[in-house]
Amino acid sequence: MPSIVDNWLFWALLSAVFAALTAIFAKIGIADIDSDFATLIRTLVIVLVLAVIVIGMGKTQPLDSISAKTWLFLILSGLATGASWLAYFRALKLGQASEVAPVDKLSVVLVAVFGVLFLGERLTLQGWIGVALVSVGAVVLAIRL
Incomplete structure (x- = not known):
């Protein structure tokens, strides 16, 4: 193991x-x-x-x-x-750190997209759903209502 x-x-x-x-x-x-x-x-x-x-x-x-x-x-x-x-x-x-950090984590989304575009990586449907959820989550955390 x-x-x-x-x-x-x-x-x-x-x-x-x-x-x-x-x-x-x-x-x-x-x-x-x-x-x-x-x-x-x-x-x-x-x-x-x-x-x-x-x-x-x-x-x-x-x-x-x-x-x-x-x-x-x-x-x-x-x-x-x-x-x-x-x-x-x-x-x-x-x-505020609680607003800045989630937006910074949009890098996760960009890495996934850049990986597909420039490195030939492939995401499954589950992977794309995860990317979408991270995107939405970062925006929800960063926006003040």
């Missing part, structure tokens, strides 16, 4: 818990600071923690062993992540 740490669902749920804590901690943390500067501080913390983990676990590899295609897409991913974080922190500065 596979270990729980070898299960994608375990890591996805853990990611969701940490993402939720990110929103709460960030909302509190940006109360008296510029949101872009707060994003810089957060990013530096992430870089330091990841460096310790990767080096400590011996997971480094020679930089010249990484293909140009891999470099390109990792750089594009990093740029998209940075833009996302800047926008997210700005949204948290201006709005």
